[in-house]
Amino acid sequence: MNRHCSCEEIYRMLSGYIDDEIDALMKEMIEEHIRECERCLSLLHTMEKTLAFSRKVHRRRKVPQRVVERVYYEIRIRYRR
Amino acid sequence: MTRTDGELALVERAKNGDTKAFEDLIKITSGKIYNLGLRLLHNKEDAADIMQETYIAAYENLPKFKGDSSFSTWLYRIATNFALMKMRKEKGRKVSEERLKELSRHLYDTTFTDWSESPVDHLKKQELKEVLDNAIESLPPKYRSVFVLHDIEGLPIAEVAEILSISKGAVKTRSHRSRLYLREKLSEYFKGRGVKNLMRV
Secondary structure (H helix, E strand, O other), rough: OOOOOHHHHHHHHHHHHHHHHOHHHHHHHHHHHHHHHHHHHHHHHHHHHHHHHHHHHHHOOOOOOHHHEEEHHHHHHOOOO | HHHHHHHHHEEEHOOOOOOHHHHEEEEEEEHHHHHHHHHHHHHHHHHHHHHHHHHHHHHHHHHHHHHHHOOOOOOOHOOOOOOHHHOOOOOOOOOOOHHHHHHHHHHOOOOOEEEOOOOHHHHHHHHHHHHHHHHOOOOOOOHHHHHHHHHHHOOOOHHHHHHHHHOOHHHHHHHHHHHHHHHHHHHHHHHOOOOOEEEEE
């Protein structure tokens, strides 16, 4: 099968492509399309950057010890045996 | 012994009344739960409250935990439910579901900014965080929970579906719409900062 993807189709399948949730043939068609289409390539890049930024600004933080201690305390006083 | 086996052994001891085993479970899993709260609600106090409510509910419901999913997945489900209740009470303006659907239905047709080469290290990181946090906060709760669990926490689609009790298809749809919306919000931000490479479509 040698079908070409339209920009609209790329737009709809972009997340599937990023998550690697599409089959090999579809993946090949998308890659063929973005090699030729600057706009869809930029769309892919900006989508990937959106995700990268989201992770970067939400780096994992350490749980404050007082928060953990508060949970221990609540469990101890509620369920003391 | 794998980490999951270790967790399950602790769960069994905790079920038999060993509170120290439950404290060890808290120690192992609290990083995930606290950060989930922080990422969903963007507020340290709310994240601490969610964490406390989650472990109290988990302790009370421990006899019902059958090990069908991992203990962490089960905790994520409890924590997400508490966070969803808080999110639904938020006053801030949310983007409508119709707008999100519309955005994913049609290819943008005005101007298109390619800002992907903007060097993030040179950007004002705090400003970017605010733009993103505001955009994430304006997502309706059922979209925000998918975006945070899948794209920030990095959980696979199947696990997100299990946590939220929705189909994998629904996770994919909500994730895609959220990503397009956030991408659009970042595009507006970069456009406002005068990023070059503006293409007419």
